[in-house]
Amino acid sequence: MGGAVSQANLAVDSHIGTMEAKPFAIPSSKLVMWLFIISDAVTFGALLFAYGYIRNASADWPTPFESSSIWNSLLMTFILVTSSLTVLIALKAAQADDRAPAFRWVIVTAVLGVLFTVLHLREWMDLIGKGVRTFHNPWGAPMFGATFFAITGLHMAHVIGGVVALIATGLIYKAGRYSAKHIEILALYWHFVDLVWMFVVPLVYLMNMKR
Amino acid sequence: MNSADTSKSKASGRVYVVYAVIMVLAVMQIVVAMQRGPSLVFMLLVGVLQAWLAVTYFMHLGEERPLLVLALIPYTIFVLLMMNVIWSDSFRLLRMRPH
Numbered sequence: 010m011g012g013a014v015s016q017a018n019l020a021v022d023s024h025i026g027t028m029e030a031k032p033f034a035i036p037s038s039k040l041v042m043w044l045f046i047i048s049d050a051v052t053f054g055a056l057l058f059a060y061g062y063i064r065n066a067s068a069d070w071p072t073p074f075e076s077s078s079i080w081n082s083l084l085m086t087f088i089l090v091t092s093s094l095t096v097l098i099a100l101k102a103a104q105a106d107d108r109a110p111a112f113r114w115v116i117v118t119a120v121l122g123v124l125f126t127v128l129h130l131r132e133w134m135d136l137i138g139k140g141v142r143t144f145h146n147p148w149g150a151p152m153f154g155a156t157f158f159a160i161t162g163l164h165m166a167h168v169i170g171g172v173v174a175l176i177a178t179g180l181i182y183k184a185g186r187y188s189a190k191h192i193e194i195l196a197l198y199w200h201f202v203d204l205v206w207m208f209v210v211p212l213v214y215l216m217n218m219k220r
Numbered sequence: 221m222n223s224a225d226t227s228k229s230k231a232s233g234r235v236y237v238v239y240a241v242i243m244v245l246a247v248m249q250i251v252v253a254m255q256r257g258p259s260l261v262f263m264l265l266v267g268v269l270q271a272w273l274a275v276t277y278f279m280h281l282g283e284e285r286p287l288l289v290l291a292l293i294p295y296t297i298f299v300l301l302m303m304n305v306i307w308s309d310s311f312r313l314l315r316m317r318p319h
């Protein structure tokens with residue numbers, strides 16, 4: 010009995026001071042970003058489903074987007090997908106410890122994010138100018154504005170938040186206090202913003218195209 | 221150039237190909253929607269393909285341990301699929317609304 014206890018104690022003692030191996034083999038901060046992305050994907054999913062629910066239940070759902078809006082959405086897609094590429098170039102430079110080019114590409118990504126936001130706001134202003142409000146529009150189902158502004162507004166908030174994070178992280182990285190790991194985690198977030206847009210364009214713009 | 225450098229170079233070249241494919245798919249979506257009218261199934265299929273390319277090659281999920289993929293993706297898909305229960309009520313509203 011006593012021998013068994015001492016064997017158990019030995020087994021416990023041998024693990025003191027050692028850490029259990031990480032099951033996913035990634036840093037905790039990266040795992041947290043993945044968990045945030047998953048929860049945010051479900052949030053956007055819920056918003057898009059709510060939009061689909063209301064759209065399907067409305068007999069007079071407006072289809073106001075003319076070809077100029079559709080081509081504008083393609084330009085916005087081009088800008089956002091290109092920004093995903095530039096953040097990858099920044100990450101590659103950061104992993105090679107080339108701080109100046111990495112910072113430069115992070116800022117290029119932020120500028121593309123600002124450009125995307127400006128184009129998006131122009132689209133909003135155009136719709137507002139045509140009389141679209143959150144619970145009123147000149148064409149039909151009043152909830153059109155609420156769903157459009159909610160979905161695109163949440164996405165735009167993500168882009169603006171991402172731009173602020175890109176500039177802040179870029180500056181801290183340039184100062185030498187952040188590493189390539191931080192750029193990588195921010196890049197994950199930025200790609201996610203890009204990914205959400207790939208569903209917003211077809212479901213919100215193309216499905217409501219003027220025919 | 222050693223094998224690690226070669227594989228890194230291949231990976232960065234692949235990113236440009238994926239970028240081009242995602243853009244071509246985006247243009248295709250719009251052209252098809254303009255010529256034939258928007259089809260929800262087609263739009264969603266193209267969107268899912270674009271998202272898969274972005275997650276695998278931009279976010280490098282394909283290079284992580286399979287355990288991480290298993291911990292993240294099936295549950296997300298399950299939750300999104302479960303949201304489809306709303307459609308019966310949505311059709312009920314459309315057909316039973318007072319006119």
